[in-house]
Structure formats: structure tokens, C-alpha cells
Amino acid sequence: MATEATERPAPDSPPPAGGVTAPGRAAIRERHLRTDRWWLAPAATAAGLLAFVIYSTWRAFANTDYYAAPYVSPFYSPCLAENCEPMKGGPNFDLLGGWWGLSPAIIILIFPLGFRLTCYYYRKAYYRGFWASPPACAVAEPHKKYSGETRFPLVLQNIHRYFFYAAVLVALILTWDTVLAFRNSDYEWGHMGLGTLVFLANIVLIWAYTLSCHSCRHIVGGRLKHFSKHPVRYKLWGWVGKLNERHMFLAWASLISVAAADFYVYLVASGAFDDPTLF
Template structure:
């Protein structure tokens, strides 16, 4: 009898995927001895926490404006049922027929951008679907179709969500500029909320520009970098950001939630925005 390679959970009685007849017949599910499950568990927990928080704030339709700050979840405001505010774009292009929270009209673009992002796809595929749960750990599914079928084939529209994310980041930049005012809309003032918005917009732009699609658009199709020195320098800059795409994905996700929560605290009266000058 052929000796077992290792002890542990025996090999499932299936003959597809990594357990196919043409693959190495390893008895255990994996040979890793570290806590490989910790990373996908923390990823799933972090994403789930943001989903719960953003869903609550998006449907609450309240406490999203405290002069001069407007929550990034609600800007730009595209419906007439927005809170009266003098900060941030308020275009009301959807008229009076929209009765739900105005955040639902705009969040589809930044959330779609993150949902189809290459890093986030890896994160929630591993964290929620165990596809695969970790490196060198076989996934529990009996077959793999990748992103060739509905609905995952829609991940291919990531580039178009990138195009939509650019103007959204521009609008949030405008909101940050308006944060240099006091509650009477006079310029030359700065509060704690201003710093919160500044950090958030820097991280939003860094994450957006570190996108793989952005890097490919700038220099992915160039055959001779020497003939395009400006694009080459831009491609190099975006490439350096791309090296930190995972870090920027998480820090920007946290910062946009903190910016919204800060506005919520001030708007609800739970916290007074300290002004530095």
C-alpha cells in the first residue's frame, strides 16, 4: 500500500479541478501550517463592516450636511429632496419623482468602481466565496468558470466605472475646497473637518489613479516609450502608486467612511467641529 503523504483531512472523492486525475494526489486539503485563514477572514470582516455602515448611511437620508461640510456619500446631490445646503453641487436633475435617499443616485458610481476593481475582486472572491481561500489552498468548488459567465462577466466594465470615478473625485475635490469656509460661508477658515476632507480626497485620488485601468490607459499600448516621454513619466508615477494599490484601496475606503461619519456627528449635534482659524 502506498504510504500517505501527510495526516489530516483526506482528499475529497472528486476528480475535477485541483483534485483531478492529472494532478498530484495529495491527501490533505493543503500543506500550509500557518494561519492562512486569518487574512481572508479579516478581509471579509472589514468589507462586511463597510457594507453595513454604508448601507445604513445611504438609506438614512439624514444628517449628511453640516455647513460647510457635505458627506461624500451624498455629493453631488441629484434630487430635489436633498437637504438645503450651500456647499457641494446640488443639481436636482432627477426632479421631484425621486423619493428615496439621494445617496442612492450617486453611490452606484464609486461603489461600482470599487466592486469591479482588480484588488477588491481578489479580496471578496477569497473572503466571501473562498475562490480560492488563500494561496496553495484549494477552493471547495468543483468547477471554475472564472469571469466568463453572468454576472461576473460584467467585471469587464471596470474601465468604464473608472471613467465615472474621475468626475466623482473631482466633485469631492470641490467639496474639500469649500471646506475652507466657516458655517457662515466665509473663506479663510479651517476646522478639523477640513483636515478630514483633505486626507480623504488625497487618498481617493491616490486610489483612483493607482487603478490598473488607469495605468494601462496611460501607457499600456505604447510600443516606444522614448517617443512619448510625458506619458512614460506619467506611467511610471502611476506604476509606483499601483505598487501600493491594496494599501490605497483600504485606506481610502476607511477615509471615505470616516469623512461621512464626521459629517454625521456634526450634523446630528453629537460633536462640534473645532475651528483652528
């Protein structure tokens, strides 16, 4: 005897389109049975990511107020263009010659943003927040077809492991910038300002997020048939696994910290206030 959950649609109903309405699935007319505010999480995710996109786009094209001795904005380091502000002791490289007249941040942000754009957590975040694929657990996505990441352009997500190598290089450069932040405005060592603490917090979160990446976990412990024969790699794999458990938190924390570090440099460079000296 058919129950209400297994009754098929009335003859005048449109034919099933597939997915959760495909033949053989329970004929539940509602898109979902959730009664909570399930839309809050994807909406908050979309708002947070959109805010960062707007801010980083403004700062990337501003091409000004990104250096206040001894601090250089993480959006602009290393400087690869000819028109960079002088950064004494900083990683400056005029690799593009005089033809590049745009902001040097446009070159740099390609690599960390590419790393984050292809990151497993961020895929989940913007797939749900912007594409509703799916918008939440137990809520069907509105798309009629689903090909996953097997077709262009999503197949390009597979280059995440290569962006990881670039992200490590960028993190090393930002580490050197943090070391240089222990100088004063006259480039004398032994100084610590509020900006130094901002840079320290940022680089710790950047490294934690980078090393918690799934690609890093695979590089450290992947393709091993016997962990007992590789005790060092097994120990590293365990440490990376612990970080990986906090990958979502580290993704957001490092996103906020890198924007905060850039904004701090902007405030000091624009003359909004002087960097307070702690010692």
C-alpha cells in the same frame, strides 16, 4: 516505484472530481499542507468589507444628517434629488424631479461602489473572503467548477474601465467639496476646522486610490510600442506604476477615510459636537 505522494486513492475512494484532485495530480488527501493560520487574512478581509457594507447601507438609507455647513458627506455629493438639504455653493442638481423620494445617496454610491466592486484588488479580496475562490494561496477552493470571469455575472467585471471614468468625475466633485470646506458656517473663506483636515486626508487618499487603478495605468501607458517616442506618457506611466504598487493599501485607506469623512459630518450635523476651529 510509487511513492506515498503519487499513490492513487484506494478502490473504495470516490473518483476524482477535478482541479487539484484531477487525474495526473499528486494524490494528496489533505486539502492543503499549510500549518499556519491561513484563514485569518480572508476572515479579516470579509469582516472589514462587511463592516463597510453595513455602515454605508445604514447611511445611504438614513437620508439625514449629511450636511453641516460647510461640510457635505461624500456619500451624498453631488446631490441629484429634489429632497436634498440646501448646500450653499455646493454641487446640487435636481436631475430626477419630484418623483424621486428616496435618499440621494442611493444614486451617488452606485458609481464609487461600482468602481470598487470591479476593482482588481477588491475582486481578489471578496473572491477570497466571501467566495473562497480560492480562500488563500496553496489552499484549494471548494468549488467543483471554475469559469473565471467569462460568464454572467462575473463577465460584467470588464466594465471596470468605464466605472473608472465615473470615479474620476466623483473625485473631482469631492475635490470641490474639500475646497468649500475652507469656509466657516457663515460661508466665509479663510477658515480651517478639524473637518477641513478630515476632508483633505480623504480627498488625497481618494485620488491616490483612483489613480493607482490598473485601468488608469493602461490608459496612461497602454498600447504604446515605443516608450521613447512618448516621454511624457512614459513618465506618467511610471508614476502611476509606483502608486499601483500600493494599490491594496490605498484601497483600504481610502475606504476607511471616506467612511470617516461621512461619519464626521454625521456627528456634526446631528449635534454630537461642534466642529473645532483651527484658525
